[in-house]
Amino acid sequence: MDANSPTSQYASLAAHCASAFALPVARALPEQPAAVTAPWCLTVLAADIETAQLEQLAAFVSADQWRPVALDILAARADCKVVRIQLEGDIAFAAARLALLELGQSLGVELVLQAGETQRAPKLACFDMDSTLIQAEVIDELAKIAGVGDQVAEITLSAMRGELDFQQSFRKRMGLLKGFTEASLAEIAPRIPIMPGAQRLLLALRALGCKSAILSGGFTYFANYLRDNHLAVDFVHANQLEFDGGALTGNVIDPIVDGARKALLLQEIAKALDLSLDQVIAVGDGANDLPMLSLGALGIAFHAKPKVRAEAPQAIDGFGLDAALYLFGLNDRAIAALLDERT
Incomplete structure (x- = not known):
């Protein structure tokens, strides 16, 4: 054999x-x-x-x-x-x-x-977007194209050192992107790589009757693109880009989706669906995901930094997002049947 x-x-x-x-x-x-x-x-x-x-x-x-x-x-x-x-x-x-x-x-x-x-299968699954559902940090990619990658990276490091909170760092980084054109965003969106296992996981969740949401400190522009073209997502909450004459103004439209707002949105969506928090899971990779990771039945740190892995209730590191299906009481045969895959 x-x-x-x-x-x-x-x-x-x-x-x-x-x-x-x-x-x-x-x-x-x-x-x-x-x-x-x-x-x-x-x-x-x-x-x-x-x-x-x-x-x-x-x-x-x-x-x-x-x-x-x-x-x-x-x-x-x-x-x-x-x-x-x-x-x-x-x-x-x-x-x-x-x-x-x-x-x-x-x-x-x-x-x-x-x-x-x-x-067991959740009734609501909430996901971070950047470096969770996609293999990129969109704001960093935009900054590189705009020629301000080093400046944005320094602001990010300052936030990681605790010198700026997420909202302060987000406003500073967005200011550096003033003038970035909407036409350029439209060219970039199709090139952003989807995280391995993301499509399979979201299709399986939908087949299980679970609603899904993107709760992202990134941008609705890209989250909506993912929902409309690649991922079986029901709700999108992210930061809105402000345009004037087809280009970014560099301003921020409030409210900014930070860690606290992600946790609030998770609770609001669950309430609207008449779900208790023990029917909800959350998945993310960053420190600003920790508030929502602490709320539901499962809080999965995915390919996360050591600090986030250490604080999150659960963690998956070496596999695609669809490995989360094993935490819902499914094996490979059950998953294949759910997705109508050949075994």
Whole structure:
């Protein structure tokens, strides 16, 4: 049998899991994972997972007196392995999350802890845009084209040092873009690369009956372009660009979408949809996403800076955005069926 075939990949990972945790493992990837009944779920994601890594994880879990009660393999592809472990025990989430972040880095895997009840499809998913749904920081790209890239970068660094807040830095950066033409924006929009997995994740969310929103400190011009051409998005809230004679004025139209406003918008959309916050998730990469990441059932830091990873409830680093689907109680077969993909 080909060692890279899905059957071989699954059998190998199942053997590793059974050896490390002494829990029953399905012989093949089922249509749906088992129901979650434990108070906690720990999801392991990696390009490959070996017995030694799982044994060290099992030792860590045992030392903290957490009790594994069920184990599912959610993915067993050549480039992606995902294992979900249901846990019982007195887990202090904040401390456990940081300890698992450190352990995952030492083992070369990603470890995502969440309450068992959050292993379900959300009803509302809120996303940052720049460096989350797209592979760019739009304002930085515009500044480079306008010839003020270094000046904008210095303002960004000043904000990161705490010398300016987001609103102050945003106003300063926008002032430097005065005169940038709307025609140039129209040329740039189609060239902005979509984040891997973004389209697949948003299509899956829509198929699950989940509404989605872009809550961005970037621009409605680009967020609307994404919604109209690439991404299955229901709501857009971002900063509006002010034009005069077909060019940017350099002024800012209030209110500016900063971290506090993202959190407020998430709550307002949830209320309008008659949803509780435990039916909402948020995904972002920056410090100004942390307020909204702290509100919902899941707050996923995606390809984020170390500080954001350390503070966000959950984090995904080495995979595309669609890896978030494994945190909703889905495996590869369920995802493929949802998207009508061939397996």
